[in-house]
Amino acid sequence: MSKRANYISWDEYFMGVALLSAKRSKDPSTQVGACIVNTKNKIVGAGYNGLPAGCNDDEFPWDKQGAFLETKYPYVCHAELNAILNNIGMDLHGCRIYTALFPCNECAKAIIQAGISEVIFLSDKYGTTDSSLASKRMLQTAGVIYRKVETDIQHLQLSFKETEI
Ligand SMILES: O=c1ccn([C@H]2C[C@H](O)[C@@H](COP(=O)(O)O)O2)c(=O)[nH]1
Numbered sequence: 508m509s510k511r512a513n514y515i516s517w518d519e520y521f522m523g524v525a526l527l528s529a530k531r532s533k534d535p536s537t538q539v540g541a542c543i544v545n546t547k548n549k550i551v552g553a554g555y556n557g558l559p560a561g562c563n564d565d566e567f568p569w570d571k572q573g574a575f576l577e578t579k580y581p582y583v584c585h586a587e588l589n590a591i592l593n594n595i596g597m598d599l600h601g602c603r604i605y606t607a608l609f610p611c612n613e614c615a616k617a618i619i620q621a622g623i624s625e626v627i628f629l630s631d632k633y634g635t636t637d638s639s640l641a642s643k644r645m646l647q648t649a650g651v652i653y654r655k656v657e658t659d660i661q662h663l664q665l666s667f668k669e670t671e672i
């Protein structure tokens with residue numbers, strides 16, 4: 508028997524972990540997940556956008572609009588930052604970060620300062636905003652490569668049926 512042919516690539520695997528992490532997000536509008544991988548293709552961190560530990564996500568706002576303090580924006584910890592902070596205690600120099608959404612300028616700063624050398628993203632839906640333009644400027648200047656994930660996969664289904672393994 509020859510080996511299975513339609514296995515997923517490393518990029519699809521790690522972006523898949525980022526997307527699965529995003530499923531934990533309570534943000535009703537945009538769920539972002541991120542996954543950090545070292546040079547040996549080992550996962551060393553993962554995270555999603557959510558409130559800081561100890562901040563009850565039923566008590567804080569999830570609105571996008573209104574008075575700043577009544578929106579989610581001052582409170583949500585971004586997926587990329589969470590993945591960096593949640594890392595298993597490693598030096599992240601030379602690591603790659605897979606993220607569902609192109610990192611904002613604040614996440615770009617954290618990525619650069621952590622020593623991460625490559626960003627692989629899925630969506631750049633805020634690509635024309637000042638935040639994204641500042642992010643790209645900093646990443647380029649700091650020599651952090653960024654690229655959109657390459658895949659032909661549109662959907663990937665997981666079955667939790669024990670009879671389907
Ligand atoms: O770099 C980023 C940028 C944004 N996020 C999170 C922060 C928010 O929870 C959502 C964006 O919400 P919108 O309703 O689309 O404005 O995405 C992130 O995790 N990382």
Ligand SMILES: [Zn+2]
Pocket residue numbers: 585586587610611612613614615
């Ligand atoms: Zn961010």
